[in-house]
Amino acid sequence: MLDRTSTLFSHVKAGEGDYVSGGLRDFFLYRDLGIAQATHGKVIAHLVKANMPPEEGTGWHRHEADFQIVIMLKGWARFMYEDKETLVEAGDCVHQRPGISHYLFDYSPDMEYLEIVSPADFKSIDVEPVCEIPKPTPWV
Template sequence: MKFTVSHADGNGFTHDGLRAFFEYRDLKINEGTEGRFNAHVIRARPGESRPGEWHRHALDFQMVYVLRGWVRFEYEGVGEVLLQTGSCVHQPAGIQHREVEHSDDLEMLEITSPAEFATEAVSR
């Protein structure tokens, strides 16, 4: 492992990510942990809210912490869950889920392990 630091200089958000209605800011944790972990800030693209598709991830760990706004997810076997500023969710490996809706000011921190993982669409 090595030391890394990521500053918000120049914003750093890109459209390169799983969902077109979100923007992503890589926090460079992948580099420092040799691919064992990843962390990024996800924020809503205002006016781009629409339900996400059902999917699941092949990973060992996934955690989402809401920094600002709100988001509603739906989980297999759980139902809909509303997360608001300060809410945190651990999504068990392989759980089927989708993003239902979110506020225009949504920002979330997501941490995953490993850094790179497969996402599989699920038909329901």
């Protein structure tokens, strides 16, 4: 049975909330969607958008999380998921299985995605490189 008492109703309108720096990556901006507060930390949902050109990318890492999806809303991004290059374009949804080693190394200037992760206070752990990373596409 669904427990309706441990979470709160939440509605964040399109114009509410600013994109801010200070998130997981300095070269992205983040807009909180109020889900972490509504779920008492069970889930986080935020919009992420490009802020600076991809110079070094995220580096190889994995997340200590039970669940993570990325839904690309605008533009594109190129990831390495273990040794497989993956182009994620607007409209695509990626489920990152728990513990998968990955590296976001390239993205378009208009890239914007929705990320949903559980728990809200998930950890990002640096890992040893899995393979060589292709060069990012220079922004013009």
